[in-house]
Amino acid sequence: MDDRHEQSGAILRTKRIGLHTQREPIVVMRSDCPVCRSEGLAPRSQVLLKADGREVAAILFQGADELLAPNEIGLSEAAWELLGGIEHERVRISHLPPVESMGSVRGRIFGGSLGQTDLARIVEDVVAGRYSDVQLSAFITAGTAVPFDDEETFALTAAMAGAGDRLDWEFDVIDKHSVGGLPGNRTTPIVVAIAAAAGLRIPKTSSRAITSPAGTADAMETVTKVDLDLDTIRKVVEAEGGCLAWGGALRLSPADDIFIGVERQLDIDPEGQLIASVLSKKIAAGAKRLVLDIPVGPTAKVRSQAAGHDLAKRMTGIAARFGVAAHCLLSDGRQPVGRSVGPALEMMDVLAVLRGESDAPADLRDRALTLAAAVLELGGAVGRGRGNERARQLLDDGSALRRFESICRAQGGFREPKVARLHRIVTASGSGTVQAVDNRKIARLAKFAGAPDSPSAGLRLHARLGDSVNRGDPLFTLHAETAAELNYALDYAASAGDAITLSK
Amino acid sequence: MDDRHEQSGAILRTKRIGLHTQREPIVVMRSDCPVCRSEGLAPRSQVLLKADGREVAAILFQGADELLAPNEIGLSEAAWELLGGIEHERVRISHLPPVESMGSVRGRIFGGSLGQTDLARIVEDVVAGRYSDVQLSAFITAGTAVPFDDEETFALTAAMAGAGDRLDWEFDVIDKHSVGGLPGNRTTPIVVAIAAAAGLRIPKTSSRAITSPAGTADAMETVTKVDLDLDTIRKVVEAEGGCLAWGGALRLSPADDIFIGVERQLDIDPEGQLIASVLSKKIAAGAKRLVLDIPVGPTAKVRSQAAGHDLAKRMTGIAARFGVAAHCLLSDGRQPVGRSVGPALEMMDVLAVLRGESDAPADLRDRALTLAAAVLELGGAVGRGRGNERARQLLDDGSALRRFESICRAQGGFREPKVARLHRIVTASGSGTVQAVDNRKIARLAKFAGAPDSPSAGLRLHARLGDSVNRGDPLFTLHAETAAELNYALDYAASAGDAITLSK
Known part of the structure; x- marks a missing residue:
């Protein structure tokens, strides 16, 4: 269909109907709407909305007639936000043209492979909201049933890293990440505090919980502000050497959250997607060095040592192609870390370790020291083999605690986490x-x-x-x-x- | 989770909110609903509704607060129908327990294969509405990326045929089917009329259009009633030897429509699913003999002669394992059949052929005669090689027309199709x-x-x-x-x- 055809389509005015659908933009037209008939639109049609230069692909439902005037179209919250968060007197509604990049997904399903251009177009369309959940599920399943090879994983990582914002730093920055799956594994605040205290730059952005009871951003939010804009993050890192912010506001690898939402529904975490997910975020965040924690245990994400070593090898190899020096550490993932699970409770464990309290959980302390040691060595703060000693010293002499507190103050102030009722x-x-x-x-x-x-x-x-x-x-x-x-x-x-x- | 846990969950009263979502049951709870908080339910959670012994799995949205009282839950039309089409004062809402059969789908995604028990459980859960569209898409994609082998296709066919209603006949019945993809290919009414006129029993149930401009049921509906219950179908077939009814009301292989809806969104039509789709409907409809039309052409569903022969071989082989004698005919699929596309227009072509009008489309007549000949021979109405002559005779002497009209009368009366304005x-x-x-x-x-x-x-x-x-x-x-x-x-x-x- 060319432009002329797309210009046909009907005009309605928007109405925000306050429907929360998670990510998926949904629009509602009245059951008696003549536009549906004339446009050949039926419930679950994919439609394209255009208003004031913005475009949104959405799923159409019909009904809720009591909510809508005859010339109105109801917008879910997601659709409302994608259309700019304002009312539009005139929005043009038409069939969503077929998403061209789905052609290469279909090719992949039927045995082909995906090149860099294919994956760049797919990720661009995914980020633009042109893929339905059913299409996303097919893309992810196809890349799992016949796993993405190293070239595809590399290309997917590049496409994901390139599809959102990117951070550039005037100095070398280091990052750490855990592939997750282990409740209470809240080493990040301790590692960041030690690394920053040692003079490294570690602009850490973390996610909120997706399927888990707490993400690092959730835990940090119990003691300080984490919803920072890019300018604030820069200022905090320049002043303190590190930050502990929520990454969600930054649009680093925005395709990642979309893919993760579908993987969660399928309860799968395929390796190629995992590698692209972790690396694309870190590359977009400007990291040149990366320490990766891979917990291994029967109920962790990685189930065996062999699988952990394979993952480490692929992750390191693909990171290197982006100029990122990655160092992977396999850790004990047989039980939760520390003594607590939940944002505030985990933060209390973190504070106990930073404060050197006598009942601080030893396993959390040990894991944090091991990771901090790797960060210090990879970041060049100390020579090889000297990381653990230096990390221990910075923790035990209170430097890490002081740095943690000043990072929190720079982010907006420190408060003690609350105890539940x-x-x-x-x-x-x-x-x-x-x-x-x-x-x-x-x-x-x-x-x-x-x-x-x-x-x-x-x-x-x-x-x-x-x-x-x-x-x-x-x-x-x-x-x-x-x-x-x-x-x-x-x-x-x-x-x-x-x-x-x-x-x- | 055991029963005790499932018995927790909150009680609300239902409200039909008239939301048309195609197939997917959706429920809406108020954004301020305390139940969501206490049950840990968020937008897009899969929930289980229980009322008066009925259970429905649905997707949760939040909002539409103006439509709902604080103790109400809004039901989409699909959810409303699955809960019996009545208001419930008390419906219990809880998290949908994980669908156990998704475990074997995950196994299939990660390289396993599916056995008869696995597929029976998957199809049972699909028909019960326990699979989300994302999960359905993963199932279909996994069976396409690593195609279902003959054993899996056989087991899928058996599971689909077994999951709905079944028709049993006291006499041998024959059926015909086209794998589709060719506009105007409306041979069925002519073939049924000839076969019934020849004394065969051909209880033909057809679908409405899914992605096409007309299904046989849509075309037949322009001249008679097609929405028949099972009793009426039996009476029509006993009296007239054949019927031309809509199959949708009968729940023959109900999983098929669900799978097709997802395949349509992906715009794929994988061979294993196609075979299971066609055969499961025919097996459930009680057919013992089956003539299959496989149109081949660059813009038809089957693109090459080689692919057509392969499909014919697999279809015949799997049909035989169910005791169904299938005979496949490859036909010319390079252009639409007849001169018309659309329910009433196609029916006019059909009537022109049946009435022997001088301008009747010759290609539609020829295709119908070829298929009718195969039906007559496979059904034993004539000896091998005698089908075409007999079919032509029954068409040319008016027997087929008379039989067609009496089938229509038995179904509720005959009327001429209408011409558009x-x-x-x-x-x-x-x-x-x-x-x-x-x-x-x-x-x-x-x-x-x-x-x-x-x-x-x-x-x-x-x-x-x-x-x-x-x-x-x-x-x-x-x-x-x-x-x-x-x-x-x-x-x-x-x-x-x-x-x-x-x-x-």
Whole structure:
């Protein structure tokens, strides 16, 4: 269809109907709307909206007639925002022309491979919202069933990194990342504090929780402001050497969030996508050096040492092609890190480590030191083999704590994390030694209790691998803000069985 | 999660909000609904609704607060129908438990294969509405990227045929089917009339248009009633030997329509799914013998003779495992059949052939005779090699016409198809010989003109392959009911270019 044809289509005025649909733009036209008939539009048609130079692809539903005047089209929140967040007197509605890059996705489904140009066009269309969820799912599944090879993964990474904003720094910056899947693994604030205290530049942007009970941004938000614009991030990093900000406002690799949303619905995390996801964000953020934490355990994202080594090798190789020196560390992913799960509770663990409190969780401290050591060495703050000693020194002499506090002040001030209103201890129904902790069930418990939307919700673990437990001993304490959420978590604890497995 | 956990969840009352979403059940809760918070439900969560013993899986949106009281949940039309089409004072809402069969889909994505039990469970969950569109897309893409082998295709066919209603007949029945993709290929009414006139039993159920401008059910509906229940179908077939009914009301292989909806969004038609789609419907309809028309052409569904032969071989082999004798005929799919596209216009072609009118389209007549001959021979009405002669005789002596009319009377009465209000001739902008006709563009033109929703809309072709055309000669006449639709089709005709290609 050429422009002339696209210029046909009907004119309506927009109405924001306050429909929250997550990411997907949805528009609603009245069931008796003559435009649907004349345009040949039916429920679930993909339509193109044009107003004042903006274009939005959306899914059409019909109905909600009570909400709409005959000449109005209702916009979901996502559609409203993509059209500029204002009312439009005139919006042009027509069939969405077929997305051309879906042709190469179809080719990939039927056995072809995707080149750099193909992937650049696909990612561009994805970011522009031209792919429906069904099409996104097909793209991701095709690249999993016949896995993306190294060339495709490289090209996908480049396309994703190139499709959003990019940060440039006048100095060398280093970054760290965990591939995730491990509740409580909140090493980032400690690593950033140590690295900045050692004189490195570490502009860390983190995500909020996607499927987990807490992301680093959620945890940091319990003590400071994390929703920073680019200028503020620059100022904080120039003054303090590091920041701990939410990356979501920056549009670094915006395709990533879209792909992740679909992967979550499928409950898959294919390796090629994982590599492109991590590296595209870091490349767009301007990192030249990168320390990667890969937790390995039966209920972590990476299940075996062999899989961890393979992932590390591919990740390092592809990073190198972008001029990024990546160093991967495989870590113990058999149980949650620290003693807590949930934004505020995890932050309390972090503060305990930074403050050198006597009951600070040793495993969190050790993991953070190991990662910080790698950051210091890769960043050139110390020679090889000297990282651990220097990291320990900066933590133990209070330098890291002071740097953490001044980063928080630069971001908008420091406050202590809040404690939840309601607590309930869950006890062991038998005796034995703790043989396994199910990361996924622990995460679900914290989510049922309200994390991350209630920042103080979550749970505190009292038993760890190898501990001896007697019947009636506390296994964990649930923290919640409302009785309904507490009961929901207790219900799940009673029915889901063994989040913590004891030997007989 | 066990039952106890599922029994938690909140109670609301239902409100039908008249939202048309095609197939997908959607529910809307107020943005300030405390239930969302306490249940941890967010926009796009998959939820389970339970009321009076019925269960519906649905996608949650939030908003439309003006439509809903605080204790109400809004139901889309699909959700409303699945909950029995009545208001419920108490509906229980909870998270949809993970669909267990998605585990085997994930296994298939990561390189496994699917056994009979896996596919039976997947199809059962699909029919129960437990799969989101994203999950359906992953299932279909996985079975295309690494194509379903014969065992999987067999098992998928069995699962789909077993998941809905089944028809049993006290006598041997025969069926015919076209794999489609060719506008105007409306042979079915003629074949059924001839076969029934020859004494065979041919209980033909057809679909409405999915992506095409007309399905056989749409065309038949312009002359008689096609929305028949099972009892009426039995009576019609017992009295007349054949019927020409809409299959949609019968729940024969209901998974098929769901899969087709997703394939349409992806614009793919993978072979394994195609075989399972066709055979599962026919097996569920009780057919023991089946004649299959496979049109081959560059813009038809099957693009090459080799692909056609492969498909015929697989189709025949898998049909045989269900005790179905299938006979495949490859036919010319290079241009539309007959002279018309659109429900009423195609029916006029059919009637012209049945009535032996002098200007009846010869190609439609010839194709129908070829297929009828195969049906007569496979059904045992005549010996091998005698089908064509007998079919021609039954058509030429008026037996087929009389049988067609009596089938229509048995279904509820015969009426002549209506002519559209508006016509517009589109002429050639140059001179030459017709070298190619683009089936897809012709189909789109008819759809823009209003087909199939306006049964009289569509187009009549005046030029066919090999015809000499001079500048200004008519190429086709558009038929439409409204000026807007006519203009829309004219716009498309002007911009989409060569639906009909002339030699220079």
